[in-house]
Amino acid sequence: MKNPPIPSNEADRLKELYSLKLLDNLPDEDLDLITKLASDICGTKVSLVTLIDTNTQVFKSKHGTELEKTSRDIAFCSHAINTPDKMLIVNDATQDERFKDNPLVTEQPHIAFYAGMPLSTKDGLALGTLCVLDSKPKVLSASQIESLKSLAKLVERLFESKQKSLDLxxxxxxxxxxxxxxxxxxxxxxxxxxxxxxxxxxxxxxxxxxxxxxxxxxxxxxxxxxxxxxxxxxxxxxxxxxxxxVTSQRDEKEQVDVESLIQNIMELNLPTIRSENIEIEFNNLPVINTSKVSLSSVLRNLIGNAIKYRAAERPLKIKITIKDKIDEWLVKVSDNGKGIEERNLEKIFRPFYKENNANTDGVGMGLATCKKIILNLGGKIWVDSQFGERTTFSFTIPK
CATH class of the missing domain: 1.10.287 (Helix Hairpins)
Structure with a gap:
């Protein structure tokens, strides 16, 4: 048996392997689909995505075997990674001087056929292989070889995606x-x-x-x-x-009765609501699973804003609706108040922003806080308004 040589770029190769954390989270379901497809295409019992560590060959994905790793010094793939751009094919390992007395050939799993395409980074560092093997000698067709190379490219793309995910x-x-x-x-x-x-x-x-x-x-x-x-x-x-x-840490979620929440907010504003003949309309609102503290803060701010910026020439009407959007709740708080000038619509969620014509108390942090809360919950918030007539604040809450 011929021991596999150590690649000249071994230190860089291992550094890249560890930085990608590919040895974590075994096995990988996406790779399992590829190894099964490789075996189906090549007509072999076993297919593997291997990673070559310092002393061990680890199976990141496997099809047709229960083995999880082998020693590196007897691994066929340890030979393959020395030629990153070339597939290693051994048609009959029992007749090959490099492998005929290899324990993986003479004992279980009795490898007779091996074909492995190195899995390389853009810098040419071979981290392991996509390989197929069988207990009988075999010759792959040209189309099978090309298919195996294509699948190896797909594995490399998944590794690149892993790198981008880690960078993010x-x-x-x-x-x-x-x-x-x-x-x-x-x-x-x-x-x-x-x-x-x-x-x-x-x-x-x-x-x-x-x-x-x-x-x-x-x-x-x-x-x-x-x-x-x-x-x-x-x-x-x-x-x-x-x-x-209001930090990025989400509050504990619970079943929230939104109608009761609104009733509590109305009680806080009851003197103004009665004296100004303000109407707040809401019907058949659902019980939703979210942070009660966060939702209460957002609704309190939006209802308070509608009251604060009501039009002097007509009684204020506020309407609150919630729509079921499959994977999220869409909440709308509409009013017939002063409205917002179109040029200011993108500014109102900024901290300390107040309308130029706003003769009210406050420093302009309410809507900025609302936006921060909704983003922390994983939703989004926006506003639609017609100056002098109406305003609708909409936000989503993921289920």
């Missing part, structure tokens, strides 16, 4: 780290600003209370302005804190 995972991890760090900084800054603002507001009240009228009307007016400014800044900080707390 790295990018995702980096983005998540950056996102988490950004949110942590925002939370820390907002939290640290809140305390001195509270102190300033307290000192202003103390000054206003103890000085009485001795400061004069103009000075007291300036103190009121300063207090209003600190209150606005405090509101801004609270909204930044709320936004920063």
């Amino acid at each position: 995972e790295k990018v995702y991890d980096q983005l998540k780290l950056h996102k988490d760090q950004t949110e942590e900084v925002a939370y820390t800054i907002a939290h640290d600003l809140k305390n001195p603002l509270d102190s300033i507001h307290g000192f202003l009240e103390l000054l206003q209370h103890e000085s009485g009228t001795s400061l004069g009307d103009e000075a007291l007016e300036y103190i009121d302005y300063a207090k209003q400014s600190t209150q606005k800044m405090t509101s801004l900080i609270y909204e930044i804190l709320a936004f920063a707390k």
